[in-house]
Amino acid sequence: MNHPAQCITRRSFMQVAGGLAVAASPLGASFVTAQSARLRVGLMLPYTGTFAALGNAITNAFKLYVAEQGGRLAGRELEYVVLDDESDPAKAVDNASRLVDRDKVDVLVGTVHSGVQMGMVKVARESGVLSIIPNAGAGAATGPMCAPNIFRTSFTNWQTIHALGKVMMEKGHKTAAWISWKYAAGEEMFGGFKEGYEKAGGKIVKELWLPFPNVEFQALLTEIAAARPSATACFFAGGGAVKFVKDYDAAGLKAKIPLFGNGFLTDGTLQAQGASAQGVYTTLHYADSLEVPKDKAFRLNYAKTYKQQPDVYAVQGYDAAQLLDIGLKAVKGDIKATKAMVAAMEGVTIDSPRGKWKMSKAHNPIQDSYLRQVVGEQNKYVGVAWKGLEDPARGCKMA
Amino acid sequence: MDPVIFLIQVLNGVQYGLLLFLVASGLTLIFGIMGIINLAHGSFYMIGAYLAFSLTRQIGDFWLALAAGVVIAMLLGIALEWLVMRFLYERDHLYQVLLTYGLILVFEELRSLVWGDDVHGVQVPPALDFSIPLTDTLSYQVYRLAMSAICLAIAFGMYWLIQRTRLGMMIRAGSVNRDMAQSLGINIGLLYRLVFALGFALAALAGMLAAPISSVYPGMGNQVLIISFVVVVIGGIGSVKGALIAALAIGLADTFGKVLLPQIAGMVTYLLMAAVLLWRPRGIFGRA
């Protein structure tokens, strides 16, 4: 009844299945953990999809810092376990658990997308693994969900745009329109902007939202034109930021109703935006042409190693490695001494390419918010929009 | 709403709709005439945009780059059809869905390998790079008007091709009854290859035309894909006329939805599709 041909097929299927099982097996991973003294760093970042460039920048800069220390942090060699989170929140818990439970990483570094970050924060809180966030700005991670083992070297959404209101008022824009995507980050940005702008005396005359990640702006640009505010404040990033700035200019609005936003509007997008972005003011905790010696050295080194200019994401990744180094040095490389590490990492001052910044009680950077203006293909530093801006960390029990 | 603003919003909706039509036209062609559900259609759009980026850089002139891009796209379409797609004609739709889903992954990664992951822009051709003032605060980009004109021209071109030429007749015959057409002496294999290449090129052309006002970035095909399917389904599969009307309807619904009903703006397109399908289960001009 059994054809030899079919038997072979089933056997070869089993072979393939077995092979796949081995490929996915923990055997390799656990051998390495048992026998090496290397520190396992889990990098959970987007390496495919819209945010791939950010994941790459963060990874590059992290490794750059380590290389600058001679390949070791506190005398320990590092071993990277790299995982592509695809910016997919549905897989976030599975992915983070994989790094913590299967690959047994000593420290979890990631990620970019806030929805994914929620999953990572959950796993971090439950497992107690040291976690460093190199980008995602969701307020919750250093707010209601803050924890001793979770640190952030980037920003909160609120923090990147809070100073913008003051800047706009100083430039005489007493009324403004707001436009952004309707999703968690967009709403947090609006909260930060509105608080700062209204406190400085400004009035938001038009609030416009479009579904995420829709990039057909024409209808709402027409609405802005009809509302005639003094200026427009917005939040967009990536491909959407490129299109928005170009569309805003092409609709003739840029000349009549100046455009403002936080730095994500013009970071990594200037080559694509071209002339449309020229002269736009933004606030962010980083800028090109900063007169900070550490930055000059960093930019030189990064460009030499990776043949491209670093951006704010790279700086955040670089600082993540710095933070880890400081913690490790304080416990002489013993990552298991979590409490002592955390104590050392709290209240630390990081000598970052963005300038010196202090770690807040909620484990978020207290940093200067710079005012930048687009000149050529750079976000040129114009001045400090807000010195030592600290996210209020509402809901964090540690703050 | 101010009447002038209203008219401008209508213009916005129509312009968006015409671009949607261009993207969806390739899909309705491939689906309606060859019966293949092609999920990789968004990837063709993306390939077009990236081609526009590279070719404009190399050649310098946007229109020349466009022409070159269309030729390359047709060649790619022929290659893809010959390598993979021709094995799908006899298969159940669902296997087409699965295979083309796999193709999406492949194309995304190839794109990453060839062009990297950064966001790029394409310059608007200098001749069209200015705006006409419509009100004291708002201007309209001439390039968008030109793009809309091109989309309309292509719509008429397609209609004329399919309804009024010999080739179109063969295409229509092949879609109704493949075997019969073949037994009448039409080289169905070659015909299908051509139609597929045309569909690929139309999607790529849409990507190329949209590139100067959009941006070129990873994953840009995803949104376009689902909207294209909505257009095709509302209009009726295989109907170019239907695709045009559906695209315009969606363009207007999306535009006015954002302005008048921002809370449900995300759902508006899908509400429209559900409503149309419940009224006319085969789409507006769908064949029974």
Add this chain to the structure above:
Amino acid sequence: MDRQPRSLKFVLLAALAALAAFPLIGDKFYLQLVTKILIMAMFAMSLDLLVGYTGLVSLGHALPFGLGAYALMLLTPESQAAGFWMSLGASLAVAGIASLLIGFLVLRTSGIYFIMVTLAFGQMAYYYVHDSRYLGGSDGKYIYLRPVLEIFGWQPFDLENHAHFYYFALALTVFVYATLRVLLASPFGRVIGGIKENEHRMRVLGFATFRYKLVCFVLAGMLAGLAGWLAAAHDGLVNPEMLSWHQSGQLLMMVILGGMGTPSGPLLGAAALKLLELGFQGWTKHWQLLLGLFIVLSVLFIPRGLAQIFDWRRRG
């Protein structure tokens, strides 16, 4: 179609035995991975009921799944566990009622139009949840404690324990599998098969096909809701992406890849996609290329899905 090849029965029983013994050797990560695969398998089986057996291809099956998940979230207070029966009942009810209402509307379409209108409803639910603050918006919301089952003060199992949750999921998977097999072998199942073959003929024969399709649609929806409840309890996090067309699409891929209308298809498809992803990700940054190629090649060379490998009798 209903008689399973003996080799398949043997393999399934062996697999079940292996799965039952797994917690003795597997560590936490692997337990959770297999639990997740089982949940996806249940989800896939519910879709296969529609796709493989009734011939209804839904691209909105993530809707009842997500509703089941969100129902659990809404019934779980911040610092307490939800009641087992109440939350489970709620998830099944919400998913079932939604499927009833939607099914009533969409089952009058067919073919590609049916696919698209189910997609439409799925997307509408997605946007509603995505844009709602009270549901957690685009970041989603946490579920801090898994549901607790208490019968007069006694807890038969503790879902916080990974091994208990695993066995619970395994038992449910077997239950769903067995229920579906029984259902499909029954007269009801024959009618369903007839509808898939030729609905017109069935109507001519006097069957109220619409009602049969609706029952299937609701049943599949409830099973998806069950899977959603489990997934939410397992991850402790709900997110609008659970309702997105990507989720629906990936599920459809699992069903097609595994083999539609076969008993083991959904299980194979769910396991294959998850394990392949895991494996390929360990090899290269460009893992999607490998996965995509695998899918393309398997469609070309394994025409009826992975389950075909077990089923030599229907080769060709």
